[in-house]
Amino acid sequence: MFFPATKYVFGRGVENKVAEELDAFGMKKPLVVYGKGSVIKSGLLDRVRKSLDNAGIRYAELGGVQPNPVDSKVYEGIEIAKREGIDSVLAVGGGSSIDTAKAIAAAIPYDGDFWDFFCGKSKVKKALPVGVVLTIPAAGSEGSGNTVITKLDGLHKLGMGSDVLRPKFALMNPELTFTLPPYQTAAGITDMMAHIMERYFSNTPEVEITDRIAEGLLKAIITEAPKIIAEPENYDARANIMWSGTLAHNGVCSGGREEDWATHGLEHELSAVYDVTHGAGLAVMFPAWMTYALQENPGKLAQFARRVFDIDEDDDYKAADEGIEKLKKFLSSIGMPVSMKELGIENPDVKLLAEKVTENKGEVFGNYIRINRDIAEKIYCIAAQ
Amino acid sequence: MFFPATKYVFGRGVENKVAEELDAFGMKKPLVVYGKGSVIKSGLLDRVRKSLDNAGIRYAELGGVQPNPVDSKVYEGIEIAKREGIDSVLAVGGGSSIDTAKAIAAAIPYDGDFWDFFCGKSKVKKALPVGVVLTIPAAGSEGSGNTVITKLDGLHKLGMGSDVLRPKFALMNPELTFTLPPYQTAAGITDMMAHIMERYFSNTPEVEITDRIAEGLLKAIITEAPKIIAEPENYDARANIMWSGTLAHNGVCSGGREEDWATHGLEHELSAVYDVTHGAGLAVMFPAWMTYALQENPGKLAQFARRVFDIDEDDDYKAADEGIEKLKKFLSSIGMPVSMKELGIENPDVKLLAEKVTENKGEVFGNYIRINRDIAEKIYCIAAQ
DSSP, X not given: OBOOOOEEEESTTGGGGHHXXXXXXXXXXEEEEEOSSHHHHTSHHHHHHHHHHHTTOOOEEEOOOOSSOBHHHHHHHHXXXXXXXXXXXXXXXXXXXXXXXXXXXXXXXXXXXXXXXXXXXXOOOOOOOEEEEEOOOSSOGGGSSEEEEEETTTTEEEEEEOGGGSOSEEEEOGGGGTTXXXXXXXHHHHHHHHHHHHHHSOOOOOOHHHHHHHHHHHHHHHHHHHHHXXXXXXXXXXXXXXXXXXXXXXXXXXXXXXXXXXXXXHHHHHHHHHOOOHHHHHHHHHHHHHHHHHHHOOHHHXXXXXXXXXXXXXXXXXXXXXXXXXXXXXXXXXXXXXXXXXXXXXXXXXXXXXXXXXXXXXXXXXXXXXXXXXXXHHHHHHHHO | OBOOOOEEEESTTGGXXXXXXXXXXXXXXXXXXXXXXXXXXXXXXXXXXXXXXXXXXXOEEEOOOOSSOBHHHHHHHHHHHHHHTOOEEEEEESHHHHHHHHHHHHHTTOSSOTHHHHTTSOOOXXXXXXXXXXXXXXXXXXXXXXXXXXXXXXXXXXXXXXXXGSOSEEEEOGGGGXXXXXXXXXXXXXXXXXXXXXXXXXXXXXXXHHHHHHHHHHHHXXXXXXHHHHOTTOHHHHHHHHHHHHHTTSSTTTTXXXXXXXXXXXXXXXXXXXXXXXXXXXXXXXXXHHHHHHHHOOHHHHHHHHHHSOOOOSSHHHHHHHHHHHHHHHHHHTTOOOSTTTTTOSSOOHHHHHHHHHHHHOSSBOSSSOBOHHHHHHHHHHXXX
């Protein structure tokens, strides 16, 4: 089932339509959720406030959301939302603000603890409507029903999803991303590539349509990314990257296949333990996962190498191996780390990481290859080299 | 703006969920719209009726919709709908049934003549909800807000669209397409390719993401189509083709670009005057349009040739020319005509066709190249060769 029911409004100045879209979806008193940095400095938050004030829309606010958003901020938002009688949530920012907004939206109509949804104790059946003004193309949360939150007690970083959490609308102005620093831009690009690859590396046969879409998106990202790094205010390149971040995660790359998501699980522990940027952690963990997977299951890795990086090599193992090297080179070229050392982690506790990942993902996880604690440790060791 | 708000339910047996989905979208008394052939013979219509009966859902019926659906059937449906007090429309079939369903859905809440929407006199602002059980992957109407109807008086074949006409749900079981005859299967495949190409051939620069998606879909269709022709009950190939028909037309290939749609205009006159199958008409008209466009604007045609057909040729003109030949060969290989003669039209009245197309599309139409009556006549002449 694929129900991509988000209204995407794309282009210059679309953030000024925020009051209009809230009204269109009957969102009368939103909780505005945002971070602590650029949305404030850039003046965007003030412009959103003014739009709401001018339209006579009352709202409450939850600011200070941090990257790798945490449960304490969700609880804070729930309290404000209940106190103020809000009926909807408006995220102004990137994945962290949107994911926090979704968690709050799911929590309000639910009697129990919102963490129940994340630890699998309960499923989201209804939620307050969520709207988005997007400033960071990366997580794809603006077009998905997913959210990832870290529980501070024990540093459990877990995700959950439901179609009812898909944002009602997403206002996407590529200009709002002009001022993203190069490192964050590159981390976002890595994140969207990872979202595509988590779906792409699958043993489901005969999914040519979805394979070709995934490969096409990856090829396009690889073409557009260097343009942005060289020229941060290139509107067209920013627009292409912004849109690919959405398509990477809204389900159009999922169609009919078993997905993997092992690498996200492996990375989540890096983020939780060492507080690294999610995208940068993925730049380290994806090639490491691929290097291990190559030994067991080179087939799809070879197709990836041939179709995304145009590698002309008949032998699957060799083709796949070259593809991994090309991917690492690309990631390095946009300024991403491709080893834990480059990520600033000198002596990683691979045992702890492997223990935590199996604790959170299960004793055996992943689909393209199956990963237990031993294998997880091996993959972390590859990443540590 | 991109608001792909259709719920796609895909897989074996999903047609049995029809009552459930009608209920989920509050559709309490649908008008069931269908054609005259396979939905009846295959027993699908009876199964749908039984599902509705078992769920206690009352409904009215409009059968006998023909390919290239006509206004008289829409008027018949409007009358039944008003008399029976229906609140929604359920199409069981392909593009013709769905397009008829949409026209009725738009007409009911409107005071004037429904043709106003097609001749540009009025815009659709609201409509009854539409649901779909898809049996023919081709038109992509299950995921779009568009409808094309032919006015019998004067044989005007015109289209219109609105996001409010996007179906609420589409039940898509590839098994239902196993019995489609090879010619109709191939015509459907041509139609979906044409939907992608109408969007792809654009002068809008820097739309790499959407280009790559379009190219990926075309490549996948070219891979999957021969499998179906050889083996009509290949579920996976049927599934790939069914899904690509939706993606070809739901807007994911549109993102940020001016579209063309000249060839659809040119073909609509063929269908209206000579009553040919829409997809077969497109198989004739698309290469003809390309052959003319090549003289004026080879750039995107060359990209198409290189990326879709892997043509290794530096010169744009030569590459594009080879691409057109490859496309014709592909269409022939799946049993499609690539000239009017092969389509059974011996002495086409190219003057009449050119006159009618400018009457319906405007004195100058098309975007990738601009087409007036003279040029239209030239393109029809190329197709007639």
